Amino acid sequence: xxxxxxxxxxxLTVAYHEAPVLWDIDLDVPSGTIMGIVGPNGSGKSTLIxxxxxxxxxxxxEILVFGKPFSAQRKRVGYVPQRxxxxxxxxxxxxxxxxxxxxxxxxxxxxxxxxxxxxxxHAIERVGMSDYVDRQISELSGGQQQRTFLARALVxxxxxxxxxxxxxxxxxxxxRAIVExxxxxxxxxxxxxxxxxxxxTVSHYFDLVTLLNIRVIAxxxxxxxxxxxxLRKTYGGGxxxxxxx
Amino acid sequence: MSLTDVLAMLVxxxxxxTVSLGSGLVGVVSGSLGCYxxxxxxxxxxxxxxxxxxxxxTVAFLLGSLIGGRVAPIQFALPGALIGGVLSMALVxxxxxxxxxxxxxAMGIALALLFGGGVFLLRIIQSxxxxxxxxxxxxxxxxxxxxxxxxxxxxxxxxxxxxxVVILMWKEFKLHTFDPxxxxxxxxxxxxxxxxxxATIVLGVVVGLRTVGVILMVSLLVCPAAAARQWTRRLxxxxxxxxxxxxxxxxxxxxxxxxxxxxxxxxxxSLVATALVLVSLVAAPRRGLVAGALRRAAxxxxxxxxxxxxxxxDRAAGEGEP
Numbered sequence: 001x002x003x004x005x006x007x008x009x010x011x012l013t014v015a016y017h018e019a020p021v022l023w024d025i026d027l028d029v030p031s032g033t034i035m036g037i038v039g040p041n042g043s044g045k046s047t048l049i050x051x052x053x054x055x056x057x058x059x060x061x062e063i064l065v066f067g068k069p070f071s072a073q074r075k076r077v078g079y080v081p082q083r084x085x086x087x088x089x090x091x092x093x094x095x096x097x098x099x100x101x102x103x104x105x106x107x108x109x110x111x112x113x114x115x116x117x118x119x120x121x122h123a124i125e126r127v128g129m130s131d132y133v134d135r136q137i138s139e140l141s142g143g144q145q146q147r148t149f150l151a152r153a154l155v156x157x158x159x160x161x162x163x164x165x166x167x168x169x170x171x172x173x174x175x176r177a178i179v180e181x182x183x184x185x186x187x188x189x190x191x192x193x194x195x196x197x198x199x200x201t202v203s204h205y206f207d208l209v210t211l212l213n214i215r216v217i218a219x220x221x222x223x224x225x226x227x228x229x230x231l232r233k234t235y236g237g238g239x240x241x242x243x244x245x
Numbered sequence: 246m247s248l249t250d251v252l253a254m255l256v257x258x259x260x261x262x263t264v265s266l267g268s269g270l271v272g273v274v275s276g277s278l279g280c281y282x283x284x285x286x287x288x289x290x291x292x293x294x295x296x297x298x299x300x301x302x303t304v305a306f307l308l309g310s311l312i313g314g315r316v317a318p319i320q321f322a323l324p325g326a327l328i329g330g331v332l333s334m335a336l337v338x339x340x341x342x343x344x345x346x347x348x349x350x351a352m353g354i355a356l357a358l359l360f361g362g363g364v365f366l367l368r369i370i371q372s373x374x375x376x377x378x379x380x381x382x383x384x385x386x387x388x389x390x391x392x393x394x395x396x397x398x399x400x401x402x403x404x405x406x407x408x409x410v411v412i413l414m415w416k417e418f419k420l421h422t423f424d425p426x427x428x429x430x431x432x433x434x435x436x437x438x439x440x441x442x443x444a445t446i447v448l449g450v451v452v453g454l455r456t457v458g459v460i461l462m463v464s465l466l467v468c469p470a471a472a473a474r475q476w477t478r479r480l481x482x483x484x485x486x487x488x489x490x491x492x493x494x495x496x497x498x499x500x501x502x503x504x505x506x507x508x509x510x511x512x513x514x515s516l517v518a519t520a521l522v523l524v525s526l527v528a529a530p531r532r533g534l535v536a537g538a539l540r541r542a543a544x545x546x547x548x549x550x551x552x553x554x555x556x557x558x559d560r561a562a563g564e565g566e567p
Contacts, residue, residue, distance in 0.1 A: 050426075053429070055429040055430060071432075074432050077430070079427055079430040079431075081424060081426040081430075085426055086423060086424045090284065090422070091478055091479055091482075092423065092479060092480060100416075100423075103417075103420055104431035104432065109413055109414075111415070111416060112416075156431075
């Protein structure tokens with residue numbers, strides 16, 4: 001599997017103030033799949049994504065993106081941060097936020113031009129936000145904010161996308177729309193790694209799932225590893241989990 | 246003196262022209278750079294930098310007097326202020342990183358030490374009656390009236406540097422401020438951008454110290470930005486408007502304090518700047534209090550109930566979910 005691994009992680013350990021946040025992580029994400037990352041709060045889901053992109057400095061281990069370090073593959077990776085990680089009262093518009101997806105390829109000092117604006121408008125159309133192009137971002141609903149972030153990621157034209165809770169606090173219609181876009185991205189051969197918290201939808205949305213709680217409890221096809229026993233190991237033994245409603 | 250007399254003086258009087266030009270430029274620079282202090286929620290950092298710079302100013306003055314030479318000691322004040330300002334930032338980050346003290350307390354400690362030290366040294370300089378020490382007193386509450394052509398040249402120099410950096414780094418500063426996580430993911434050097442932005446804000450503080458004074462300098466940094474944010478929806482227009490508000494505060498402050506005897510410039514500038522904030526908070530469309538009240542009244546008429554005020558999220562920091 002390592003031959004066509006989009007992301008390959010070996011022995012990754014991350015610590016904050018000496019307390020381990022991620023411990024000895026081995027993980028392979030095959031190219032062209034959608035992988036969900038689930039686990040309780042504080043299990044290191046966001047940290048995992050951030051260490052793949054080098055935002056968090058690991059204490060040890062190796063991370064390869066298409067066989068090379070992330071720094072050499074930066075333009076092939078897109079990122080959707082948690083919606084709540086930014087201040088939406090920032091004075092800017094939907095179009096301007098989506099244009100930020102072109103900054104990586106623009107390089108220093110250069111401003112977005114016609115081509116970038118067209119690409120941004122196209123992405124905004126894909127997420128169904130064309131009526132909100134010039135809308136001040138503080139006036140958006142949670143779902144619209146998430147669509148805006150997704151459009152910004154689409155503009156990056158990456159091959160791998162890392163998304164931190166893209167369904168958090170969005171309305172049902174937006175959730176369906178996002179899922180539709182994610183499936184289309186997979187059809188185009190993109191690889192998606194998605195931090196997720198709604199266990200009920202895991203088997204509908206993802207091909208593969210990684211159960212994480214500081215360590216990798218299990219990783220593999222949803223049908224093989226996403227069962228009650230692994231969930232108990234991930235979320236703690238005292239609680240009863242059942243996937244059957 | 247009537248308003249027309251003052252306006253006539255602005256055209257004919259060389260000193261008043263220099264003074265208003267300088268103070269207006271200070272307002273432009275502090276106002277526009279202050280937008281980043283506002284958006285990064287570092288307004289108080291500006292106050293700490295300004296107060297602490299008094300330590301750098303007085304130390305630089307003392308060193309200048311000791312060295313002697315042909316350069317007047319007062320000329321060392323601004324470089325000293327820059328160093329003092331940077332020192333306060335370094336001290337805050339040292340305290341935060343090496344102790345369990347949190348950042349707001351650390352800022353208080355840095356201010357206490359460096360402003361206290363500055364006032365103490367100022368008293369010593371005054372009691373020694375070192376040559377040129379009278380000029381130092383202007384740094385407390387600001388005095389535009391004594392501005393010379395050399396001072397104006399310094400202000401122009403600082404302005405060119407500050408505004409050039411902001412224009413060159415336009416999209417980088419914007420993205421780094423709005424979404425640092427995403428900025429890091431596309432390879433922006435977080436730490437260096439942080440430092441450059443902070444240095445730019447420090448520049449916006451130091452440029453106006455002699456005009457506004459260390460005590461009230463923060464008003465010219467945050468008030469124009471806070472007022473401008475009420476009227477605008479984009480960073481670019483916010484900065485232009487903040488620059489205009491800053492200029493207005495600066496010019497009015499300079500002219501009033503030049504015309505009225507013994508009135509320092511800083512308090513006048515601060516009052517004009519805060520008045521602009523007040524008017525903006527009340528009257529701005531969409532975000533203003535009046536607009537909010539009208540919106541609620543309209544909703545009451547339409548629905549007969551009192552739905553939550555959608556403008557509330559606009560004003561509160563954090564996520565908005567109308």
